[in-house]
Amino acid sequence: MSIDIKKIREEFPVLDQAINNKPFVYLDNAATTQKPKAVIKRLVDYYEKENSNIHRGEHFLSRKATEAYENSRNYVQSFINADNSHEVIFTSGTTESINLVASSFCKKFLNQGDEVLISAMEHHSNIVPWQIACDENKAHLKIIPINQKGELKLDEFHKMLNDKIKIIAINHISNSLGTINPVKEIIEAAHKKNIPVLLDGAQAMSHIKVDVKELDCDFYCFSGHKVYGPMGVGVLYGKEKWLNKMPPYQSGGEMISEVTFKKTTFNNLPFKFEAGTPNVADVLALKESLIFMSSLNYNDIQKHENDLKEYLTNNLKQLDKIKFIGTSSKKTSVVSFIFEDIHPSDTGIILDNMGIAVRTGHHCTQPIMDFYKIPGTVRASMAIYNTKEDIDRLIEGLKFVRKMFS
Amino acid sequence: MSIDIKKIREEFPVLDQAINNKPFVYLDNAATTQKPKAVIKRLVDYYEKENSNIHRGEHFLSRKATEAYENSRNYVQSFINADNSHEVIFTSGTTESINLVASSFCKKFLNQGDEVLISAMEHHSNIVPWQIACDENKAHLKIIPINQKGELKLDEFHKMLNDKIKIIAINHISNSLGTINPVKEIIEAAHKKNIPVLLDGAQAMSHIKVDVKELDCDFYCFSGHKVYGPMGVGVLYGKEKWLNKMPPYQSGGEMISEVTFKKTTFNNLPFKFEAGTPNVADVLALKESLIFMSSLNYNDIQKHENDLKEYLTNNLKQLDKIKFIGTSSKKTSVVSFIFEDIHPSDTGIILDNMGIAVRTGHHCTQPIMDFYKIPGTVRASMAIYNTKEDIDRLIEGLKFVRKMFS
């Protein structure tokens, strides 16, 4: 292995603590990742030396903060390989990014009888905004089905494609299954019918290289807090041609060009979609998290995380009555499973008492749970700082769970 | 004076720096306030020891973070004296709070031919969302006029009141004029006609005691970053009776109770209005800023800030060709003015070079500038940590501006 995990772990202060007198094992990275020192330091530096409102001021701090803020935007642009920095909109997170598009795009382009296409493995944040948009515009929400392995049924998808579909919204990587979806194929097919595609990239950014130009997606959404960055900030990438045509979403502040009580005109991209005082501190810290990502190498990340996934999967297979949920061969380091005879909630409580943090429940993907007819799963999701020791501890914990419930 | 400003200044690291080799004078507090150490420390502690996603987890950190998050909510509740903690919704700021109400309330209650009433001294964030809501619902936006002093014309307001008005939205304190509006009188009159009132409290929280029960307002909005707290977080207080009837705004995450592709049911208050992963870190830090406020005494704050305002006003009067914008006798420590013969932008640039941060421009209140027929103002806005020396430096700077342009 060419990365030094021990050194990486030193960058994450939170990992170095004991829970119930046991070293802390954090395997809930799909929910949120921990933050390296540089991210935390950026927040401190900003508030101790630079804090100011931006864009409007003639004064030194305001200018400096504005410049730093726009630098962050440029950094995101090149990180995801967008054509223009004004195609990068800062939001409060993936959920807001999706809501923005669902509201603004659909107001403009979705009409009675039209369709929106999503999949059966979406996060609630990529279901409900579209349900509401369809309701409001008298359109229909259609669902790409999945197979037992937790993969999109692509043949069904191709059959469903039709001219009534105005937008397709799917996750790049599933948060409860770990499946990496064949988004390029979907985008290509959609574009043949001039249908734009939004990718929910919340789970992708920390694991795989995202290149919006290569993907040719029309919208890409992600959250800072899932890519080693701070909470309260996210990104909406959108192709200029769409963003320009869409009406503003929230209004007030810098997104306005001129206001009279008769008529208001809106500012250009990206400002048009950034209402109110932006979350400057967290936007600056987000850049640090992407710098951290850049300091690694995606091949190394994938090799390390894949090793952990394999190691965990193989060890789980040794246990009795384990059922895996999400068994695609194309997966990130998310392992969802259940003991067939033990409720995930019970498993979670015992693991917690042993200092092991996994997530149990439906992971905001209730339709998947309904599909598999289970109440939820136990989900272990690995990040770059996890180790085989973490996995050993989890396996040990699960053996103890088995003992407690038999 | 019973507060020790020198000691308070020590809590604000940002103030202790030089700009262009001159000690930094920060008089742009209406745009954003600086942060005390405790606020910054809370962010660090959270990310170094507690960071986790909340509400959904069975594990230790998640529970701890959830508890801290809900504690913050309770703190805000008692700080503004709300009846219930679930009447406190965390948003990304005042702008989002207002957008939430303008969108959700109006979807439910605003019909064709109805009216929304705002005033001529609103911030763009409290104008444009209502313009859009009125447009979408074929309703009319009506404007309470102001007089030359920059006060609401209350007699006109009373005449304008009628049953077609579905909601009134006004600022508690004006950001460009400093006027403290007679909101109690407005609310009382509105309630006689069963019209709810939203107060934009962005400029009020750091200066005066806000008691939503005593005000009896139906909605109250404010931003963390203007009350010594972090960026990226704000509050919407709303009376339960309204919030319960309003449809959700953004969707996804914890605000959902159950999802199937057929039907989605929403969670109870306050979660119904908090979509996506909340900005936990900044919500916790917001509590620290309110604790800081509580450590002071509103009488002391007002005395100190009022002294500064008077001192500045009197000194400005000694200068040639100064015109004051906003001369109500009921004002906070916001002083807007122009040199009649020098553009505010020119004034701002020279002051900036002297290390003095004021704001110049229209302060997101273009209609006020149109009313006074000026391109903008120079605005000095004082906070608890400002001193007479700051004012002296500003006056010195303005004298130099005069010299440069004659």
Added chain:
Amino acid sequence: MKNIKDVESEIISEFEAFDDWTDKYNYIIKDLGSSIPEIETEYKQPKYLIKGCQAQVWLHASYKDGKVFFTADSDAQITKGIISLLLRVLSERTPDEILNADLKFIDDIGLKEHLSPTRANGLTNMIKQIKLYAMAFKTKEKKA
């Protein structure tokens, strides 16, 4: 019958006997779970399901001679054990007794985390539901 405070003290001393969390949870899972006044199958349906629990929880209430009788079940063992504790304290009580119960004992025996204001640990919702039942029966009685 012992009053609420007595039962709570009883439970607290039971739990004081445990040396560590393992023993405690063993007791909750093995002993308490099976001592729950189990809900009749006819009531084990969506109508009686408590919302907002990660585990499913069914709760039924009936009223006789001025007292409220609860039966319940859950598909998760630990949840079931804790419910069983709650019913030991709150079942067969008058509406007023139920409404006045502060349930601080949960904290004392180190199970507070299960009542935190989260959705996942929706036992809070169950307690709310129990109190709602008590309230309903009380109002009904007054009217009658």
Added chain:
Amino acid sequence: MKNIKDVESEIISEFEAFDDWTDKYNYIIKDLGSSIPEIETEYKQPKYLIKGCQAQVWLHASYKDGKVFFTADSDAQITKGIISLLLRVLSERTPDEILNADLKFIDDIGLKEHLSPTRANGLTNMIKQIKLYAMAFKTKEKKA
């Protein structure tokens, strides 16, 4: 006529003479402001106003013998002075010269802050507008 680079160097050495910011701004306000090729009154109207400046800026362009001629004005002195500098470099140039100008000299003379990506300091918008004019004239010529 000197080429763009030459004029830029000339300006840079002019500005090197200033000891401090006061002298520099004095020069911008007193000397440069008055040397602007002032816009004709007929063009000083909303149509020629540049959007997004805190100060109002009017800009007019005309095309003669393969060169673009700019006139302008502003209600703020410092803005006016800086525009005057920009036009000294960019007026009476071919569209290609204008389109290729990197204007780095603004940075060299310590005025970069006025070109930051903010709305208030909308000089950036003015430069954009200048380049748009150049582009438009270029395209027109090609078609003709």
